[in-house]
Amino acid sequence: MGVLAASRLSFAYGSDPVLDDVTVEVAHRDVVGILGPNGSGKTTLLKLLAGSLTPASGCVTLDGRALDKIPRRELARRVAVVPQETHLAFDYTVLEIALMGRYPWLGAFEIEGPSDLAAAADALDATGTAPFARRAFPTLSGGEKQRVIIASALAQLDDRAAPDPHQRDTHRVLLLDEPTASLDLRYQLEIGALVGRLRRDRDVTIVLSSHDLRLVGSVCSSLILLSHGRVLATGPTRELLTPEIIGELYEVRADLAAPLLP
Amino acid sequence: MTDALRPETHPSQPRPHGPSPPHLLRAPLTRGLPIVALSFVALVASVGLAPFVGSTSLSFTRVFATHVPFGDNVDAQIFLLARLPRAVAAALVGASLASAGVVFQSLLQNPLATPYTLGISAGASLGAMLAITFGAAFPLAGVAAASLVGAFLAVLVVYALARARQHGLSTTVLLLSGVTLNAFFSALILFVQYLSDFTSTYRALRWLMGDLDVAGYAPILAALPFLIVAFAAFIWLARPLNLLSLGADAAGTRGLDVHRTQRVAFFSASIATGAAVSIGGPIGFIGIIVPHLVRLMVGADHRLVLPVSAFLGGAFLVTCDTVGRTVFAPLELPVGIITALVGGPFFLWMLLKRR
Numbered sequence A: 001m002g003v004l005a006a007s008r009l010s011f012a013y014g015s016d017p018v019l020d021d022v023t024v025e026v027a028h029r030d031v032v033g034i035l036g037p038n039g040s041g042k043t044t045l046l047k048l049l050a051g052s053l054t055p056a057s058g059c060v061t062l063d064g065r066a067l068d069k070i071p072r073r074e075l076a077r078r079v080a081v082v083p084q085e086t087h088l089a090f091d092y093t094v095l096e097i098a099l100m101g102r103y104p105w106l107g108a109f110e111i112e113g114p115s116d117l118a119a120a121a122d123a124l125d126a127t128g129t130a131p132f133a134r135r136a137f138p139t140l141s142g143g144e145k146q147r148v149i150i151a152s153a154l155a156q157l158d159d160r161a162a163p164d165p166h167q168r169d170t171h172r173v174l175l176l177d178e179p180t181a182s183l184d185l186r187y188q189l190e191i192g193a194l195v196g197r198l199r200r201d202r203d204v205t206i207v208l209s210s211h212d213l214r215l216v217g218s219v220c221s222s223l224i225l226l227s228h229g230r231v232l233a234t235g236p237t238r239e240l241l242t243p244e245i246i247g248e249l250y251e252v253r254a255d256l257a258a259p260l261l262p
Numbered sequence B: 001m002t003d004a005l006r007p008e009t010h011p012s013q014p015r016p017h018g019p020s021p022p023h024l025l026r027a028p029l030t031r032g033l034p035i036v037a038l039s040f041v042a043l044v045a046s047v048g049l050a051p052f053v054g055s056t057s058l059s060f061t062r063v064f065a066t067h068v069p070f071g072d073n074v075d076a077q078i079f080l081l082a083r084l085p086r087a088v089a090a091a092l093v094g095a096s097l098a099s100a101g102v103v104f105q106s107l108l109q110n111p112l113a114t115p116y117t118l119g120i121s122a123g124a125s126l127g128a129m130l131a132i133t134f135g136a137a138f139p140l141a142g143v144a145a146a147s148l149v150g151a152f153l154a155v156l157v158v159y160a161l162a163r164a165r166q167h168g169l170s171t172t173v174l175l176l177s178g179v180t181l182n183a184f185f186s187a188l189i190l191f192v193q194y195l196s197d198f199t200s201t202y203r204a205l206r207w208l209m210g211d212l213d214v215a216g217y218a219p220i221l222a223a224l225p226f227l228i229v230a231f232a233a234f235i236w237l238a239r240p241l242n243l244l245s246l247g248a249d250a251a252g253t254r255g256l257d258v259h260r261t262q263r264v265a266f267f268s269a270s271i272a273t274g275a276a277v278s279i280g281g282p283i284g285f286i287g288i289i290v291p292h293l294v295r296l297m298v299g300a301d302h303r304l305v306l307p308v309s310a311f312l313g314g315a316f317l318v319t320c321d322t323v324g325r326t327v328f329a330p331l332e333l334p335v336g337i338i339t340a341l342v343g344g345p346f347f348l349w350m351l352l353k354r355r
Helices: A042-050 A072-078 A095-098 A114-126 A140-159 A186-202 A213-219 A244-248 A254-260 B033-052 B076-107 B120-134 B141-166 B171-195 B196-209 B218-244 B248-253 B257-281 B286-298 B302-326 B335-353
Strands: A004-013 A016-026 A031-035 A057-062 A077-084 A173-175 A203-207 A223-229 A230-238
Touching: A004 A230, A016 A042, A016 A057, A016 A230, A031 A042, A031 A213, A031 B218, A042 A077, A042 A203, A042 A223, A042 B171, A057 B302, A072 A077, A072 A140, A077 A140, A077 B248, A095 A114, A095 A140, A095 B120, A095 B218, A095 B257, A114 A140, A114 A186, A140 A173, A140 A186, A173 A186, A186 A213, A203 B120, A223 A244, A230 A244, A244 A254, B033 B076, B033 B302, B076 B218, B076 B257, B076 B286, B076 B302, B120 B141, B120 B171, B120 B257, B141 B171, B141 B218, B171 B196, B196 B335, B218 B248, B218 B257, B218 B302, B286 B302
Parallel strands: A031 A203, A031 A223, A077 A173, A173 A203
Antiparallel strands: A004 A016, A004 A057, A223 A230
């Protein structure tokens, strides 16, 4: 039984169908990559898995519970999302952004305590962003911003403050939407290394969408291939990352896809 | 990926080892608390001192002389019945407009938004114009009530428009309908002006300038219930507004009820603006100058920005009004002229220095 499972999901923006009858399952501590051409529904699938969107039909379950039955804050303690890009209108510091991840752990008027600060500091350490904890977020480069948002998501999933031991050891999920899009080679490598470290060091299940075949090849253990809103194939990365299948997915000739594979 | 490529081993990217640096273990919020306290002192001091400044100078000892009966104590009468209500009104209006500005800027994710961006002041002005022009029998309180009704009608129209197309509040539609409503109400105001006589046109113009010449405490007490509701909402909003800065989707995935936050922000800031305008007319620029200066001082955290903006907004308007009452004494310059003279150049400077 997977940690996160979507069964027969369909979704449409207005009258344009985006996802049609999508069934996928994500196993505990797996790193799953969602691959597919532009407009194939990757971001929409991630939003449905996060509970940000409500499916037109079908349902998403986390440990067997339907997402819309899980209270907002409880869901946020277990599922964190890193969007493709984050723009801020105001100059929050990096540490403040990381602390925003603690929102679902705090009461309405509660101020962040030592455990929240420790969770944020750990998350900044894990992403290599602690050296600029006091910098204003809008002054960072694209790769630095992406890592800070990942730190905020890690702080969000940190369950050290859980009042009740039952809430610990529950499965936690990190969803990343094209984490290396618009980043240069060095930052692509950094994000890839970071995902690899998270998989190794943290008890977290990761789902990421990407066009970056090398990233997917190096960090993902299994893949979901989306094409025109439908699942083309799911399975272990080594079986699916072949020139023939990738060529079919992106509707290009296999010999053109081959050099792009890791 | 080979270990040699791991970026944390890159020489230009030293990774801190061992425990986190100590500055990380201190809440950033606590560093701003002295500024909150100081700005509160500034507000109390300005309200306490402003009544002593004016065309007739007051003696501190005579104002608080207990052995003279109040009926014979002219100093105490001027202090308590004329100047103190004016200072209190300035403080409340300044605090409301500055904090409403903070909330609107955060709701619209736009640092250049003001409390008047969504057409609330135009609605209030139209209400006031109608009362001044067609309600000759109206006492002063009637104008305030009419402006409050106009403001709330504008709020409801904008809200209905922004809700029409989607479940949550669309900030784009909010902005567009606000701008349109502003223009439409301005046209109606001109139309009402065209129909009115000389005296009421003069009164209307004076009202539009923004003036804190309140006659006693009645207008303050009338607006107070609205302001109490709005400020209670602001206290609750401080942290949700931080989350909202990440964008609606990202705030939602962190556990925030985005729609409720947007609704509370919209209505509380609108109520505060409507109530403030009913007391002092559409006094401009407070709602943008103060929040920006405050952000330069305390950063972006709304738990600091909101209270400091409220306190300094109050102190700023009390000071502006005191200047307006004294520079051309015995003439009293409407405070809206002062804030606009200061605010216009400030706004342009901010526009130019923006990234």
